[in-house]
Amino acid sequence: MQRYTEDMKAKSTLGVVFFPAFDWAIHPLHPEREERLLYTLDQLNEEGVFDIEGIYQYKPDIASYDDIMRTHFCFPDVSKVTTQSHLISAGGTIKAANLVMDHIVNKSFALVRPPGHHAMKVVHGARGFCNINIEAVMVEYIREHYPVKKIAIVDTDCHHGDGTQDIYWHDRDVLYISMHQDGRTLYPGTGAIHELGGPNALGTTINIPLPPNTSDEGFLMAMQRVVLPILKDFKPDIIINSAGQDNHYSDPITNMNFSALGYAQLTEMLNADIAVLEGGYSIQGALPYVNLGITLAMAGLDYSYVHEPDYSQKDLSQDKEITKYIKRLCDQVLKRYEECKKPSFKLMPGNYDVRKKEIYYDTDNIREMQLESIMVCDECRGVLKIETTSTVNPLCLGIEIPLNACDRCQKEGYRLLDHALSGDRYKYVQLIDRRNKKYVLY
Amino acid sequence: MYLGLDVGGTHTDAVIIDKSGVIAHTKVATTHHNLLECINEAFKNVLTGIDPSHIKRVNLSTTLTTNAIIENKCEEVGIFVSGGPGINPAHYSIGNYYFIIDGQIDHRGTEITLLNLHQLEKALKKCRKKDIKVYTVVSKFSTRNPIHEQYIQQKLSDADFVSVGHTMSGNLNFPRRIATAYYNAAVWRLYNTFSYAIEESLKSLGVIAPVNILKADGGTIPLHVSRSIPVESILSGPAASVIGTMALCNITQDAVMLDIGGTSCDIALFADGAPLIEKDGIRLNTHNTLVRSLKTKSIGIGGDSAIKVDGTAVTAGPQRLGMSMAEGGQNPTIIDALNVIGTINFKNTARSQEGLSSLEKKSGIPAQTIAQQAITYALDIIYNEVMAMIDEVNSRPVYTIHEFLKGKVLQPKTIYLIGGPAKTLAFHITQRFGWNVKVPPYSQVANAIGAAVARTTVDIELFADTQRCRLLVPNLNVNIRIPQDYDVDNAIEDATNYMMQFLESIGVDERERQIEILQVYAFNMVDGFETTGKNIRVHCQVKPGILHQCRDILKI
Incomplete structure (x- = not known):
């Protein structure tokens, strides 16, 4: 008897945290419904993926309120803007992080739902099917529990991860790179190449808005020409992939031509430590194959046989004009990235840089108005203050003293808090004090 | 009267049970070269002085198929596999005549590409040329749509036997389906010859009762049914002990069973009194299968585990270098250590002392200390393995928020100890675990009682898929049309009915047809903005346990 078992041993051990939440939906006909990961589970089971030596399946943890409040300002409080499903989904990413950080496996894949990359720093409800940013909860968990400084998040969901971008806009230790369908043609509309980060963190937000009908060729080109060189330059301790799967040619709500094989190739090139499922709503035609491809690629196994059933009948070649456009786009993104390193006009340290934002929560139909102030600082990420009001909450305030805050920013944070609590201007005030690990809602 | 027989690695045990409990038992040496020999001897012994016509049921647990597979004494099988995209099916190559036929069925059961008949013809020709008589046919997602398997099966009408993938199990797992169906064909002839011989010998002894074969899940199947699924008879040994323990002790709570023998210790777990079942199936000879089994684990610690001293480290097992010195062996074992520290007073204690003293001379560590440390070492291994197993069960993946938050957590506080050296270790096990330890009577033949x-x-x-209007129960070969308004209640009712019909058809007593619904999932399938149908899955079983008639006579 002969068997080629040696090929089927994972070259990188992989922990798959699988939680399909078979009893949870936004509503019965919503893309984010019980059925979403059903066929993925069937495919992984039928392929015997969890029998492969070196691939293990794990149960998620459940995130605590502290895990959420370390990351987000939730108004009126965490319990009002989350359900158990969000805490388990976020807990899934925490489990994935523990598996890798504790060296139980080399890599991990949080195959969980609901997703998170549209959830911003302030949360009043759900937007883009997301309440809690599960990658950000994981990143903040990692930074609080492990001596990790630099983290890169590469978002390959078709929609711009405006939530993740918002959370790390001012954070120079977290590099956020998003490849997505151009915001001029798809929700949420943001993610243009000039969005490069706040005054303390210029160049650690990178956007690659790809044109509709981009194929494998275009995605892999952007990886090769932009993502990999910038990662090499940034030298992250950990790479996280927000592995949305809606760039797939069969996705019902986007316009791209990416294939399962392409996703697997991208995964192999990126070589992320942790992948987290984001969007992807072609639940029968794409997800089973894309998830299989990602899983095999992360484990260092042969994925060359992974194809969608209709793959051979499709013409997925990329239009020459699109290829030309993507080449130019890559050059532009790199050019702007390099420019961020040059000195530019900036306020003097100790002053606040202020942004006014209007945010629409499409899923919950909420409108929010924000005044975000960041202390320009050379010593640390700078104290952050967000005044926010929405159609569901009166004026609230969030104050964040960042991880490794300098003494000035720390003092300023508490001055802001004292001032806010002495009056009755704000209905709720939340403090995130990363230096002292204090997360309090007043 | 009920007759149970268990072929073990060293001994073959048989018992007869009736109203007054165990009325006869026998232990004979297992004759590996010809199992019929020891089985017949055990039958004869145990039936001595008993009217064979009073035997109501014979249950048999044998190692025949297990050994044939491990020792590679299998028949050549022609294997036809249709995989389609995914993991390359060449990875699952098994046997010497493994052929991949192009063709594809997806996860919904939709036929995407037809079978490549040209490849099939070529493969068939090759097998016929080699005079192959038994075949295995497996396609990916055949439990969603068996059309490819059935087509190839039809082409094999001249074969002696065809093992068809979807009839093995309703579970999804293509590589396991291949291995299971392959083993099933590979041992088919051997098993059938054996089963007819068993029937003959029982007849000649005057036993006219129905014969059943024990499976790894601790349940039986009638011998005549097992002839087409002989693979179900693999690795039934540990299950026999588990069911035996249930018969001897009325287990109602979470518990652990330790079956400690000479060489090894088998661990099993109970949740609320029911033995835990392995999620997918049992592993045999480097291949995972879909053969349902109890969750058991065997570790290399037993009464005869040899004690080793390496520097200052005292260890025991996993090797067995013969019996304990107290019983005339040449190497000190755990039994000898127990003799030396005075827990037991077993046979020749002076020889035990002698053995440990010789280790003292070599290492400079006092014999008493070596004995104590060897026992501690063995107990630590058992303790850690039990804890790891419980932990594994409690961290099993769950797929719903309800199960995640409200799911059962296994917290055993009782150990049932069986096997030869069970009594001798009870005291130490109690101390190590701090749990309640029970050693039932007849624990030495618990395996045969279990059988x-x-x-x-x-x-x-x-x-059931109401968009495709299909209902399948793969291992009962049910594949019918259903209406679009078919719902989850219909599915539960149908699952129960199909099960009932099957149990009746194989002659299972009415009292034993107790069906338990294990899991029900019903998903709305949505396409765009409309519900297109329901995707329903119902998993049900007759759970492993003790015959009701036997519960009465054993008064449990």
């Missing part, structure tokens, strides 16, 4: 009293088990997975 005798095990009930018939079946498990099915019903799959």
Whole structure:
């Protein structure tokens, strides 16, 4: 008897945290419904993926309120803007992080739902099917529990991860790179190449808005020409992939031509430590194959046989004009990235840089108005203050003293808090004090 | 009267049970070269002085198929696999005549590409040229749509036997389906010859009762049914002990069973009194299968585990270098250590002392200390393995928020100890675990008792897709049309009915047809903005346990 078992041993051990939440939906006909990961589970089971030596399946943890409040300002409080499903989904990413950080496996894949990359720093409800940013909860968990400084998040969901971008806009230790369908043609509309980060963190937000009908060729080109060189330059301790799967040619709500094989190739090139499922709503035609491809690629196994059933009948070649456009786009993104390193006009340290934002929560139909102030600082990420009001909450305030805050920013944070609590201007005030690990809602 | 027989690695045990409990038992040496020999001897012994016509049921647990597979004494099988995209099916190559036929069925059961008949013809020709008589046919997602398997099966009408993938189990797992169906064909002839011989010998002894075969899940199947699924008879040994323990002790809570023998210790777990079942199936000879089994684990620690001293480290097992010195062996073992520290007073204690003293001379560590440390070492291994197993069960993946938050957590506080050296270790096990430890009577033949009293088990997975209007129960070969308004209640009712019909058809007593619904999932399938149908899965079983008649006579 002969068997080629040696090929089927994972070259990188992989922990798959699988939680399909078979009893949870936004509503019965919503893309984010019980059925979403059903066929993925069937495919992984039928392929015997969890029998492969070196691939293990794990149960998620459940995130605590502290895990959420370390990351987000939730108004009126965490319990009002989350359900158990969000805490388990976020807990899934925490489990994935523990598996890798504790060296139980080399890599991990949080195959969980609901997703998170549209959830911003302030949360009043759900937007883009997301309440809690599960990658950000994981990143903040990692930074609080492990001596990790630099983290890169590469978002390959078709929609711009405006939530993740918002959370790390001012954070120079977290590099956020998003490849997505151009915001001029798809929700949420943001993610243009000039969005490069706040005054303390210029160049650690990178956007690659790809044109509709981009194929494998275009995605892999952007990886090769932009993502990999910038990662090499940034030298992250950990790479996280927000592995949305809606760039797939069969996705019902986007316009791209990416294939399962392409996703697997991208995964192999990126070589992320942790992948987290984001969007992807072609639940029968794409997800089973894309998830299989990602899983095999992360484990260092042969994925060359992974194809969608209709793959051979499709013409997925990329239009020459699109290829030309993507080449130019890559050059532009790199050019702007390099420019961020040059000195530019900036306020003097100790002053606040202020942004006014209007945010629409499409899923919950909420409108929010924000005044975000960041202390320009050379010593640390700078104290952050967000005044926010929405159609569901009166004026609230969030104050964040960042991880490794300098003494000035720390003092300023508490001055802001004292001032806010002495009056009755704000209905709720939340403090995130990363230096002292204090997360309090007043 | 109920007759149970268990062929073990060293001994073959047989018992007869009736109203007054165990009325006869025998232990004979297992004759590996010809199992019929020891089986017949055990039958004869145990039936001495008993009217064979009073035997109501014979249950048999044998190592025949297990050994044939491990020792590679299998028949050549022609294997036809249709995989389609995914993991390259060449990875699952098994046997010497493994052929991949192009063709594809997706996860919904939709036929995407037809079978490549040209490849099939070529493969068939090759097998016929080699005079192959038994075949295995497996396609990916055949439990969602068996059309490819059935087509190839039809082409093999001249074969002696065809093992068809979807009839093995309703579970999804293509590589396991291949291995299971392959083993099933590979041992088919051997098993059938054996089963007819068993029937003959029982007849000649005057036993006219129905014969059943024990499976790894602790249940039985009638011998005549097992002839087409001989693979179900693999690795039934540990299950026999588990069911035996259930018969001897009325287990109602979470518990651990330790079956400690000479060489090894088998661990099993109970949740609320029911033995835990392995999620997918049992592993045999480097291949995972879909053969349902109890969750058991065997570790290399037993009464005869040899003690080793390496520097200052005292260890025991996993090797067995013969019996304990107290019983005339040449190497000190755990039994000898127990003799030396005075827990037991077993046979020749002076020889035990002698053995440990010789280790003292070599290492400079006092014999008493070596004995104590060897026992501690063995107990630590057992303790850690039990804890790891409980932990593994409690961290099993769950797929719903309800199960995540409200799911059962296994917290055993009782150990049932069986096997030869069980009594001798009870004290130390109690100390190590701090739990309640029970050693039932007849624990030395618990395995054969388990075989005798095990009930018939079946498990099915019903799959209904109302958009495609299909209902399948793969291992019962049900594949019918259903209306679009078919719902989850219909599915539960149908699953129960199909199971009932099957149990009746194989002659299972009415009292034993107790069906348990294990899992029900019903998903709305949505396309765009409309619900297009329901995707329903019902998993149900007759759970492993003790025949009701036997519960009465054993008064449990």
